[in-house]
Amino acid sequence: MMSSYNAKVIVNAKEKTKAIFDSISTDNDFYPENPTKTNIIFDDKIMISIESNHIPHLRANLNSTLRLIQASYDSIESVNIQSNN
Numbered sequence: 807m808m809s810s811y812n813a814k815v816i817v818n819a820k821e822k823t824k825a826i827f828d829s830i831s832t833d834n835d836f837y838p839e840n841p842t843k844t845n846i847i848f849d850d851k852i853m854i855s856i857e858s859n860h861i862p863h864l865r866a867n868l869n870s871t872l873r874l875i876q877a878s879y880d881s882i883e884s885v886n887i888q889s890n891n
Contacts, residue, residue: 810857811864817852817875822882827852829878830871842867 819826827848842858844867854871858864 810859811861812855812857813864813868814856815852815854815868815872817854818850819852819879822879823850823852824848825882826875826878830874833874840867844871846871 817823817826827846830852831846831848841860841863842856844857845855847853847855852875856864856867856871858867
């Protein structure tokens with residue numbers, strides 16, 4: 807019998823949350839051979855659930871997903887234009 811491991815992460819980046827979700831969910835859609843079962847849902851917050859039979863796969867996917875979230879957030883911040891009202 808193989809053990810199953812899982813991780814759940816909730817991300818709330820306020821007004822940037824939807825843009826981050828669009829960025830990371832697209833990446834997940836184009837990686838069908840992913841050795842983990844990854845589910846990403848948006849409902850005011852990003853809810854990420856990752857499941858795998860192997861801890862190294864779980865860890866790698868979790869690290870990659872968190873890096874993508876950080877990169878998306880940083881990219882949005884770098885082009886954030888302040889209004890001069």
